Amino acid sequence: MRRPGILGLIGTVSSLLMAGIWLSPLLWAVSTSLKREMQTLATPPTWLPSPATLGAYLDVLQTSALPRWYFNSVFTAGVITVTVLLLGALCAYALSQIQFPGKNVLFWSLLAGFMLPFDAMIVPLFMLMNDLGQVNTFAGIILPQLVVPVVIVIFKQFFDQVPKELRDAAVIDGAGEFRILFSIYLPVNWGITWALAIVTFIGAWNNFFWPFIVVTTNDMMTIPVGITQVKEMYGIAYARTMAVAILAGLPVVVAYLIFQRKVTEGIMATAGLKG
Amino acid sequence: MASHVPAHTRGRQRAWTAKRRRWAAWLTALALVTPFVVVYLMFFLYPAAEVVRLSFTNADISGVGDYVGFANYARLLHDALFWKALRNTGYFVVLTVVPGSALALVFALMVVRLKRLRSFVMASFFLPNILPVSVVTLIWAWLLDPRFGIVNQVLGTSIPWFQDPDWAMPAVALVTVWWVVGFSMLLFIAGLQNVPKEYHEAASIDGASNRQVFRHVTWPLLWPITTLVLTLQLIAQLKIFAQIYLLTRGGPFNSTIVMLQYMYRTAFQQFNAGYASAIAMVLFVIILGTSLFQYYFLRSRGAR
Numbered sequence: 001m002r003r004p005g006i007l008g009l010i011g012t013v014s015s016l017l018m019a020g021i022w023l024s025p026l027l028w029a030v031s032t033s034l035k036r037e038m039q040t041l042a043t044p045p046t047w048l049p050s051p052a053t054l055g056a057y058l059d060v061l062q063t064s065a066l067p068r069w070y071f072n073s074v075f076t077a078g079v080i081t082v083t084v085l086l087l088g089a090l091c092a093y094a095l096s097q098i099q100f101p102g103k104n105v106l107f108w109s110l111l112a113g114f115m116l117p118f119d120a121m122i123v124p125l126f127m128l129m130n131d132l133g134q135v136n137t138f139a140g141i142i143l144p145q146l147v148v149p150v151v152i153v154i155f156k157q158f159f160d161q162v163p164k165e166l167r168d169a170a171v172i173d174g175a176g177e178f179r180i181l182f183s184i185y186l187p188v189n190w191g192i193t194w195a196l197a198i199v200t201f202i203g204a205w206n207n208f209f210w211p212f213i214v215v216t217t218n219d220m221m222t223i224p225v226g227i228t229q230v231k232e233m234y235g236i237a238y239a240r241t242m243a244v245a246i247l248a249g250l251p252v253v254v255a256y257l258i259f260q261r262k263v264t265e266g267i268m269a270t271a272g273l274k275g
Numbered sequence: 276m277a278s279h280v281p282a283h284t285r286g287r288q289r290a291w292t293a294k295r296r297r298w299a300a301w302l303t304a305l306a307l308v309t310p311f312v313v314v315y316l317m318f319f320l321y322p323a324a325e326v327v328r329l330s331f332t333n334a335d336i337s338g339v340g341d342y343v344g345f346a347n348y349a350r351l352l353h354d355a356l357f358w359k360a361l362r363n364t365g366y367f368v369v370l371t372v373v374p375g376s377a378l379a380l381v382f383a384l385m386v387v388r389l390k391r392l393r394s395f396v397m398a399s400f401f402l403p404n405i406l407p408v409s410v411v412t413l414i415w416a417w418l419l420d421p422r423f424g425i426v427n428q429v430l431g432t433s434i435p436w437f438q439d440p441d442w443a444m445p446a447v448a449l450v451t452v453w454w455v456v457g458f459s460m461l462l463f464i465a466g467l468q469n470v471p472k473e474y475h476e477a478a479s480i481d482g483a484s485n486r487q488v489f490r491h492v493t494w495p496l497l498w499p500i501t502t503l504v505l506t507l508q509l510i511a512q513l514k515i516f517a518q519i520y521l522l523t524r525g526g527p528f529n530s531t532i533v534m535l536q537y538m539y540r541t542a543f544q545q546f547n548a549g550y551a552s553a554i555a556m557v558l559f560v561i562i563l564g565t566s567l568f569q570y571y572f573l574r575s576r577g578a579r
Contacts, residue, residue: 008388011385011388012389012392014385015385015386015389015392015396016392016396018382018385018396018400019395019396019399019400020399022399022400022402022403022453023399023402025403025414025415025418025453026402026403026414028414028417028418028425029414029417032417040423041423043423043428044428045423045425045428086310087310087311087314088311090307090308090310090311091307091308091310091311091312093307094303094304094307094308095308098300098303098304098307099300100300100301100304100305101301103304106308106312109320110315113315113319113320114566115562115563115566115567115570116319116323116559116562116563117510117514117558117559117562118319119514119516119535119558120326120514120535120538120555120556120558120559120562121319121322121323121325121326121555122538122539122542122555123326123329123336123538123542123548123551123552123555124321124322124325124326124329124338124548124552125318125322126336126542126543127325127336127337127338127548128317128318128321128322128325130337131338143314143317143318144318144319146314146318147314147315147318147319149315152311176303177303177307202405205407206405206406206407206408208407208408208409208517209516209517212517213543223407224407224408224409224410225409227407227409227410227413228409228412228413228521230413231413231416238417238420238423241413241417242413242414242417244413245410245413245414246410248407248409248410249405249406249407249410252405252406252407253402253405253406255405256398256401256402256405257398260394260398263405264461267458267461268461268462268465271462271503271507272503
């Protein structure tokens with residue numbers, strides 16, 4: 001594109017300005033969290049904490065169930081990620097490489113599943129979990145989140161593109177289908193597998209609606225559900241509330257900053273833009 | 276096969292092996308798909324069917340109740356709060372989908388022309404999207420706090436954003452746009468990168484201005500992505516629940532009550548699962564209609 005110097009500079013500056021505006025709520029939250037409670041209420045507001053203190057962070061880590069919620073979130077999101085990828089890879093491999101009756105029906109029912117909103121099924125799903133005795137359990141949080149048909153569709157697209165010769169050679173060597181999947185099809189597709197893993201993990205970590213429905217006790221809450229309790233707990237305590245918000249968001253933000261490319265790749269794939 | 280075996284036996288043997296192989300393949304396939312299919316049936320298709328069945332009952336939240344025919348749907352027609360929830364959902368969609376997508380396009384255009392600062396600017400726009408919804412609402416409840424919030428302090432106002440019937444919905448919409456715009460931006464960036472450079476160069480050589488290039492080259496090529504972004508956003512925002520629940524609880528005076536929240540309230544606070552399912556069915560049909568529209572709109576592109 002043509003870029004006359006001065007116009008280009010204006011473009012760059014306005015982009016940076018806009019990026020700054022977009023980041024400012026997060027920066028303000030960080031600044032608030034490093035203040036003492038009294039300073040958060042100052043008028044006019046003081047932009048930077050003086051003195052900066054980690055007091056709010058230490059306080060919320062000691063007085064709230066945040067460590068417990070961390071564990072619940074890491075555990076459930078971890079199990080969900082591994083299981084979703086495993087079930088997805090197995091099913092996608094069968095759909096991609098094996099001829100069997102009912103194959104087309106299965107594939108089309110997966111595509112149809114995209115169109116049904118999970119959020120609208122929450123009432124019967126809660127009843128089911130209640131009947132199964134899984135309200136306020138890890139299984140209750142995890143099981144409905146294992147249904148991620150888009151993972152299968154993406155894996156299938158990638159498995160379809162693996163050269164047939166690789167598979168034929170493995171079959172001649174006497175390898176079974178499981179061996180072929182785990183020693184050929186997954187390894188040659190590590191890139192997309194990682195991307196899907198990170199996106200699934202972030203999605204499970206951030207999921208609010210279902211854990212909010214199926215968990216009612218404090219000790220079973222995940223991070224996004226648990227932190228909604230702190231406002232009632234601390235009352236007007238903005239430094240601590242912001243410390244909680246930042247501690248809750250930090251793991252996914254760090255994950256994003258480290259795996260930026262993979263996150264983008266995973267989002268593109270799940271939106272149907274690649275593969 | 277040894278060569279001294281008579282020809283007809285060999286043929287039969289081969290047919291038998293082929294059959295056995297096929298059976299083995301079927302069994303393997305069954306073993307591979309079963310884990311997912313079981314989960315899919317139990318936790319997705321079964322509840323989907325149950326929503327339909329429950330909507331014809333007066334079941335409570337434990338599922339106990341009788342069939343009542345179309346009574347729930349008849350009640351919907353005369354339920355002023357339901358219509359309010361439907362209207363509010365529409366209002367929220369209007370406030371978020373097109374403005375949010377337009378802003379996402381602007382951000383995408385900003386990002387693609389950058390070189391060195393590109394990943395920093397892109398990350399700044401995308402970062403809010405990576406946060407859990409309740410982190411977003413905690414931060415914005417503080418920013419928009421009536422007394423001590425920075426927004427009112429900077430503007431010199433004292434608007435009780437989430438407690439004012441006129442401001443509450445636009446405020447929730449603002450928070451939502453801040454949260455989700457990065458996602459749409461990523462899709463637009465991908466779309467812009469797919470526009471071949473030669474097109475731009477050719478148009479520039481022909482003396483087209485930047486604006487003309489965008490209007491007549493980029494925009495038409497970007498249209499498939501635009502429809503994708505708009506439909507994905509439409510479906511996402513029709514399902515608005517958490518921001519409303521966490522910021523306004525549907526108030527003040529039900530001025531921000533939306534479909535899913537009304538469903539939630541009916542099922543889990545008034546324990547009327549039958550009626551809640553009828554509300555869910557309406558949302559179901561609206562989203563299904565949108566999805567089908569998207570499916571046929573974008574099918575030629577090969578996107579799902």
